[in-house]
Amino acid sequence: MDIETRRIQLQFNQTQKLRLQKAMESLSSNVNFDASVTIADSIPVNFEEGVLKGHGTADLDGEVVSTLCGTVERVNKLVYVRPLSSRYKPEVGDIVIGRVVEVAQKHWRLDINCSKNAYLMISAMNVLDGVQRRRTSGDELNMQCIFAEDDYICAEVRDFTHGDIHLQTRSQKHGKLTSGQLLTVAPYLVKRQKQHFHHLDQYGIDLIIGCNGFIWVGEHVGVRDDMVEDQVNRSEPNVSVPNKSSASLEEQEKNYTPLETRKYICRAANAVRVLSTLGFIITLESIKGVIDLSVSANLDINDMLGSEFCVMVAEKEAERRNSDKGKVLI
Incomplete structure (x- = not known):
């Protein structure tokens, strides 16, 4: 997925465009398993012997490359690319x-x-x-x-x-x-x-x-x-x-969601929206990271959907992957 596709309903100034471009290029240069890849992207296998090239991969001059747009996954020695799909394909146990x-x-x-x-x-x-x-x-x-x-x-x-x-x-x-x-x-x-x-x-x-x-x-x-x-x-x-209108005040108070909790629900929801816009894999760790970044930056909930914060998230992820490539990528 290119940057233009990810830039959904966001208006970037020239400086933000350059920062986002640099962050995305850094992320593309550190492709790893569980990461998004496009056609002809290199898939590092750390020179392991006996690696099986599965669906969506090919051998090009001794290097494993992607033939699809998708996410890289691995099962033991098998390396394959799960293609992007707008529709969900269910599996037993999901x-x-x-x-x-x-x-x-x-x-x-x-x-x-x-x-x-x-x-x-x-x-x-x-x-x-x-x-x-x-x-x-x-x-x-x-x-x-x-x-x-x-x-x-x-x-x-x-x-x-x-x-x-x-x-x-x-x-x-x-x-x-x-x-x-x-x-x-x-x-x-x-x-x-x-x-x-x-x-x-x-x-x-x-x-x-x-x-x-x-x-x-x-x-x-x-x-x-x-x-x-x-x-x-x-x-x-x-x-x-009982009807909701006839419920006692005690019952209504019991079912009331505190304001602070509702704020964190909205903050977590916006974190998911930002990750989806950037095309990052959505996990518990990635969502918590975006929430913590917004709190540390003292941003309001609405500001999380702005272009500046999206650039900040991309830069933070590029910095994290460069500093510690051994961790699971988001």
């Missing part, structure tokens, strides 16, 4: 975030930024009353009370059946997402990792980096047992669900 687009019989249909919608069967979600049992007709009647249209859900890709994508929410970390912001980035900017759920304790916020390019930044939730209990209460036919 953590994804989806939007409910339909509540149907025995399942919810979700948009997960893929060419096909995904399905969450009522039999593949957390048991409402915490007991291992078969789903009943009562459970089906209360599906709208569990997840409704336009709700955002964190789930895991379970399998592919006849080309359909099936999800599951078996963990307490999965379920409905509230009190936060949803951000959409290109799926190729999200690298599959062992952990996609993060708690930023110093900021009091949770971060879920979905493999499908949907990223959630919200208020910290200790456990999701309260969500399950709330679903149980709403699924009981004899229990009335």
